[in-house]
Amino acid sequence: MLRQLSADDERFKTVTFQSGLNLVVAEATAVSRSTDSRNGSGKSSMIELLHFLLGARADNKHLAARKELRQTVFTLSLDWPGLSQELSVSRSGTDVKHVTLRPTLPDEPELSGSPRSSLFGTDEGRKVPLAEWQALIEMRLFGLTGEHPGVSGRALLAFLIRRVGDHGFNEAVRSFSRQSEAKATPNLAYLLGLDSALASRYQDIAAKKATRDQLKKAVDDPVWGKVIGKAADLRGEIAVRKSKIDELKREIGAFRVVPQYEELKERADELSRRIQDLGTQDVIDRRNLDHLEKAVAEAVDPEVQYLEQVYGELGLVLPGQALRRFEDVRAFHTAVVRNRRTYLGEEIEATRRNLEARKSERARLDTELSAVLKDLSEGGALDRLTALQKILAQEEAQLGALQHRLEVAQTVEASSREIEAARIDLVREVDTDLRERQQQISQATVLFHELASRLYGNDRPAYLSVEAGKSSLKIAPKISSDVSQGINKMSIFCFDLTMAVIGHREGRAPDFLVHDSHIFDGVDDRQVTRALEAAVDITEAEGMQYIVTINEDKLAQTRSLGFDSTPYVIEPLLTDAYDEGGLFGFRFER
Template identity: 55%
Template sequence: MLRRLTANDPRFRAVDLRPGMNLLVAEATPGSTRTDSRNGTGKSSVVELLHFLLGAGVKKTSLAARPALRTTTFSLLLDWPGLDEPVQVSRGGAKPNLVRTDLAGAESGENLFSFRHMAEMPLAEWSARIEKELFRLPADHAGISGRAMLALLMRRVGSHAFNDPVRTFPQQAPSEAAANLAYLLGLDWRLAGGYRAIALQEATRKQLKAALNDPAWGQVVGSTADLRAKIIVAEGDVENLKAEIASFRVVPAYEDLKRRADELDQKVRALPEGDVIDRRNLADLRRAVAEANDPDTAYLDAAYRELGVVLPGQVHRTFDDVRGFHASVVRNRRRYLADEIDETEQRLAERVRERERLGEELTTTLKSLREGGALDGLTGLQQVLAQKQAALEALRKQHETAQVLESTGREISVRRAELQEELALDLEERGEQTREATWMFSRFARRLYGQDREAYLRINAGTHSLEITAHVDSRDSTGINKMVIFCLDLTAAVLAHRHGRGPDFLVHDSHLFDGVDDRQVTEALRLAAEVAEQEGLQYIATFNSDKLQRASDGGFDPAPYIVEPRLNDEYEDGGLFGFRF
């Protein structure tokens, strides 16, 4: 139970609270130029400060972080489970990650307060104590939190908490909101929270799947079919390199062999050029041999006789000498040509033999080069193999990732179906809890709108979350929607407190009653007062005086429940903080 809200600034108007219903009222100020004459009086600030002192995080826009309040330390006195005396907790915007409390070092169930003193405690530890001792949460409570449940029991208008009965801020995942409400109602919050894990997995999968549409990401991951084909090719390359390395023979003087092979190749290529020249010369020599004939002088005697000239014997002897000389010249030429022909043919034959010899040597050299190589060649092959193996392993990892991405969708569907079935069976087994919650909500709603109005809680194992739907006929009305929230909050607070799963207070900001018919406001106040008294619950609500006056005119007497201070915006010191900022 919350007892007293104070601050170390003397201008702050302390708020004293008591068991049962507490109404913090802002007086109407006729003629005010403000759109809402009670804006700035501090009604919603009370809710914000309660959250701040009960472990809420601080942003730049948070109330306690504003420059005018940053040096102020706020304090809350509240009852604590297992302790006889109230606990005090203090916190300021200057050191938001620390709280000062006389609970430090004291464990629930131990009466150490005769020796207690204020000591600093990290905010995380304070939040853990709240979860453990106010909400009785186990050490492992993934998916739910004390802060999220406090957001249900103390809805904040700044978080748009009055837009939806189950969610306390628009961005809250339905699975998370339902899991926290399930705990307060006594349902299996672990199964309800299982949807949150699936939702996170699905969100991650959607992000990765969307990333695959980016060409850069597509190259990083790719499809399983493409990667499977690339892996097959890469495996073949690796096996071929392994076989080549296994059969590799390091050849001594590899570079000398390589140079010798180049020389032999050049010589083999040069031999045909000499053959062409020699064959051309050989043809010329043979043609010259054919043309080298002995001179014919027989026609001279016949020619002279026809002319009537008789050559003397001496002339005949001279012709014979000339003929013999020419015959000798021809013989010598034929002998020379024959020698040249022999030499040319020998060169051609020698080139044939040289070609064969060079060919054999070149073949042997090339075979040596093919069968082995230099040591640096082997090292190069090993480096290439290492690169190929690394690329292959990367492809396999990509393939695994792609398989996970493609199979995750099926796994999510299967897991969601299994969880839905488990939760449906659990709801059947927890029929008593669902009946208690449904009947209580129905009773509260009918109290506001009449016994003939259809009103119930629909609790169902949905495909994406535990579905808790608060239904009241004619929910198209904004006012009815607000009263649905009122009835659901009251149901959750009563059941949580009744069964030891939550604290004994419920706080509602005046914005909850905006747009609500005066008759329902009147009946809601009556209901809250009765339930608070019956259940030992503390109900705190902020109200504008004119709205409260209309409830009074409807038959509800607020006087016993109004707490100090009575706020207004007519004077500088009329608001909660005692000054304007």
């Protein structure tokens, strides 16, 4: 239970709570001016401070961050599970990211993981990060251990302590005006003992649909459509990219770093040039050999018949002397031919030896070149390996980008029927689960009906409707009536009290419920009276606490109808006195 709300500013009016019904009353004073209003007495501010001390996030627009209050340290004392004395939590607008707990809490291994954690300290308490305090509230006040998607302690508190500023009294199933049912109902389901995880899956489907709708718009755009692409095209690109990556991985895996890679490369180039030069010389020698062989064939004994005829004719003129010279000429020609054949034969032999020698040299060079090329093909320089690895990293990054684009494209191209099929499956699961939990639903429905019957009698149908809707788990409190603001507010009253009781019974909620006076806006005085009487009875029976702010004139009407409010009115009495009547003891503009 909540025990006390206080501040270190002596002007602040300390609020002391009790078990059962607590009435925080605001009245108009006899000396109040016509322009004064009980709206400035601090009723809603008390609600804001309770949220502030129970872990609500606060920005520079928050009440506690106002320059008039920023230095004030507010404190809430409350009962704490497992602690024999009250726990006090303090917080100020100067340090909204931490709270101070007194006394220090016993070890919470689920949060700290080891003894003497940040929750321990001296008797002065210990400063605790806001997130850790929120986690403590979830675990100890709401029993939220393990995974509970869609459910949080702050969201649950928003139903148990509704805020006017968030329009929390507009609808029973929403704690603030823009809250979707898909996000609200997992928290309601948790308090009522239903499967909150199933209820939260509606959010997944809604998120997928919203994503698909947005991406579909993007794809339909001529520019963004090119950026995303089509799934079929992207699958082809991915297949090619994967093949290239696999090839690079194989090459890198088989890569052998050759320390003298550059020397081997230069030697391979030198051998190639040498082999090429040998080939060029062979071509020249073969051409020369061909010419030599033709020359040998042409080096024959000269035809001397014509000389005999010439010399015969000369013999007529020069007999004897000419014939002697003819034999000399024949011998000379024969010697010349013989010498040429010898020379050509030697040249041919030398050329053939050169060809054979180069053949052997080329074979040797070919062998050496093959060995060098093998070393080069099986390995390489370190910078080559580094380059390959860099290329692989780039290819893998591009593959990741393609896969991401494919996911987007697949999401875009997923038909509405696929989303609808998932929705139908979820509705079927939720419907089956609700049938299995019918006893739990009946317990909550009966309690809601009993509370509504106390307000409006048994002639007006009142029940909880729980069903598997298309877009969310549908939890709807219903009191048969014409459209009426008052009946809507009392429907919220009965619904909240039902959730608080059921949640408390099963260890899913603390033992308090807080309402602002707006819960009674437009409500007939008779229903207000019966609501307060019902709150007295059920909090006493359940060992709970119901705190509600109320204007004195509304409370006076309940007294005239027989309700004795005296035991339930708590200190302080708030007034509309301009200077010091409100909760803070001084007036400032909000």
